[in-house]
């Protein structure tokens with residue numbers, strides 16, 4: 148089907164949209180939604196095709212493995228850099244197939260050809276020679292020789308799908324564009340915290356604070372001394388609080404949003420300053436000076452106690468896969484231990500890069516564990532513990548606490564220079580986002596992510612207030628009062644985005 152529209156019309160109030168491109172993307176979208184008949188009908192009515200005859204031909208030739216007559220016509224009308232990638236991927240597939248059928252001579256012949264006229268430099272193609280050299284190591288136990296026809300067909304389909312993205316349009320392009328527009332509106336709404344509150348039918352302006360934690364809903368007074376740490380369970384149905392009255396209390400969140408005392412966990416002989424929920428919320432760890440206790444949540448039964456007389460246990464965390472737990476010791480004898488549930492073994496983790504790291508942090512959906520020292524954080528993949536392959540973040544001030552986002556993509560680092568840094572764990576760890584306004588100089592203050600898609604950060608503060616930032620801005624959007632002493636810790640309910648708990652010395 149030919150496109151007869153030689154003068155493409157521009158659409159949109161500012162004329163920014165090419166009608167031709169838009170119609171193509173609508174056809175792609177209809178196909179991805181399964182409305183194939185509508186897509187065909189639209190192509191017929193508009194005389195615009197999403198696919199092109201050269202691409203259809205290329206697809207047929209690749210799927211049939213007809214490499215000898217492979218047309219290069221499709222490579223003429225695309226950008227030079229994209230054409231080079233298309234060529235590279237196609238040549239690589241051809242060489243893999245040559246090697247699989249034992250035809251190394253043809254593979255080598257292709258490698259000797261000069262593709263520079265088509266924009267592909269010889270030095271880019273040279274690494275493909277590795278496929279021929281290492282054919283016994285690629286693709287499973289027996290190398291490429293073990294690959295059957297079914298796998299080859301699958302590889303060809305993958306290649307076509309990759310080329311389609313490069314030559315025609317990225318996958319689900321229209322859907323991505325629309326979502327970007329919605330995301331931009333959401334990002335400009337300071338208090339946006341309610342799911343399903345953005346519609347395609349109208350512009351989203353401002354949510355207001357109706358669904359945002361700004362007012363005190365309830366004051367929990369069952370502890371008889373300072374509360375040092377609180378944490379909502381992963382399912383948002385419980386809150387655990389550790390106090391210097393030596394107790395941990397588990398609170399249950401009712402349907403109406405009220406919290407009631409469910410049970411007291413007694414047994415520590417010193418303040419409880421850290422708690423950690425297991426990824427499935429059935430177990431709870433509580434940390435005292437030399438003691439780590441391991442509880443069953445449903446019954447309140449103490450499962451076991453770990454003693455570490457020679458050091459102070461400073462923090463604890465679960466392996467993201469629930470296979471074990473890890474705890475750090477602070478003080479002069481800093482070190483970290485791993486406990487594995489399957490064989491009930493303790494392992495002391497040293498690692499030459501971070502022998503002094505005693506504090507630990509992790510999150511249920513991450514695949515790494517953080518250790519931190521006075522001003523350094525080490526990020527270690529769970530599968531590589533003790534292998535000295537940590538990635539490192541160095542801070543200029545003393546670190547007081549670290550919190551990992553639920554999805555494991557970001558870290559909050561609290562510093563005693565009145566700054567909170569947020570690092571992108573998937574990035575290059577060059578520069579953090581900085582948040583300021585709260586007071587922190589003397590005590591350990593804990594912060595957390597929270598709200599819809601973890602778009603907010605909350606923190607305790609030494610000026611007895613709770614600070615909340617939208618992650619887009621370094622200045623707080625809310626400063627909540629109500630406490631009369633240092634706010635040590637905050638925890639945002641992961642399911643009820645309007646619910647934030649704060650714990651204080653008062």
Ligand SMILES: [Zn+2]
Pocket residue numbers: 333336337338339340344351352353354355
């Ligand atoms: Zn909003």
